Amino acid sequence: MDVVTIGETMVVLTPESSPLMRYAHSYSRKFGGAETNVAFGLTRLGHQVGWISKVGDDEFGKSLLSFVRGEGVDVSEVKLEKTAQTGLYFKEVRSGDNVRVQYYRKGSAASTMSPSDLNEAYIAKAKYLHITGITPALSESCYETIIRVIEIAKANGLKIVFDPNLRKKLWSEEQARKVLLEIAALADIILPGVDEGTFMFGETDPETLGQLFLDQGAQVVILKTGAKGAYYFTKDEMQFVPGFKVKTVIDPVGAGDGFAAGVISGLLDELPLEEVVKRANAVGALATQVVGDFEGLPDREELRQFMCEPTGEDISR
Known part of the structure; x- marks a missing residue:
């Protein structure tokens, strides 16, 4: 296995009849979560990914689990929780630069994750552990789970x-800053x-940061x-890599994932x-071209075509 990730994925309800929920009478149902968005992006590029989480032992949870499995992600370490429901959120896409999200996730199944849910032998099979700052914000037990999975990852190389993936709606700024820095x-x-x-x-200042x-x-x-793009920094070098231009941003949610x-x-x-x-910039740009958190994530051929013209010329310039 190449990557293991851990976190909550929820049902996403998006108004269809009107961009405003107050006027909407029909909704589309999809799924969304930072960690599975990353997992989908990786499986589409040919990598093996496992997802650790909990979902409710309800129809939404079973549907979600089936969907994630169908995207090629290993879900053998995802547990069905009988005492809590699958989380959900509503997403209003008013325009490409105006998206509003309302969460209904307090007390969700994923928020009950604890260190005892972790299988060290499973995690040890991977090369990379992907985590975000969302999971430790869900509950104290989720915070403890993230600290423990980091310990397991370090012990197994x-x-x-x-990805800090700051969500101010989930916790106080003081607590968020403390945990993200930790x-x-x-x-x-x-x-x-x-x-x-x-x-x-x-x-x-980016260089200072x-x-x-x-x-x-x-x-x-x-x-x-x-x-605009992204900087990368190591102890030996620093460089800015420009982004790829797109004509219109249709839905920015999921670009960071x-x-x-x-x-x-x-x-x-x-x-x-x-x-x-450069690859990251391209995948992020493509994610903005389709409504949905992950639907625009490319496979390798789509990525190649986007990054290069037939001559091989970089189209980010």
Whole structure:
């Protein structure tokens, strides 16, 4: 197995008859979660991924589990929880730059995850552990689970990829800052946005933020600047890699998860860091071209066609 990820995936209800929920009378039902978005992005690029989580022992949970399995993700470590329901959220896509999300996830099945749910032998099979800052925000037991899975990963030689994925609606800013900094200090590869770096350190300059994350102990920091592109930092080098232009952003939700999938895919393929970030920029851009959290994530041929013209010329310029 190449990657194991852990976190909550929920039912997503999106108004169809009107972009505003107050006027909507019909909804489409999909699924969404940062960790499975990354998992889908990786499986479409040919990598083997396992997902650890809990879902409710209800119709939504069973449907979700079947769907994730159908995307090629191993779900053998996902448990059905009889005492809690599958979480859900509503997403209003008003325009490409105006998306509103309302969560109904408190007390969900995934929020009951605990360290006892972890199978060390399963995790040890992977090369990379992918985690986000969302999971520790769900409950104290989820926080303890993330700390424990990091310990297991370190003991078994996995590289830890951490996307802060800040969700201010889930916890207080003080607690969020404390925990995100704690996890950042334990990760090998960190994928923050500039806004998240500013939240964590109070700085706005990308180069300063990159150095601060390295000082925390990371080996690689890849700092996202939205559509413009991303910087990467190691102890020996720093470089900015420009993004890929798209005519219109249809749905920005999931672009960061696509970016993370591109990073991990590039690392698994042992590409140079510049090419890793270039791939990540491309996957993130493609994710914005389709309504949905993961539907726009490409396979290898789609990615190749997007990144290069027939002559092989980089179209990001």
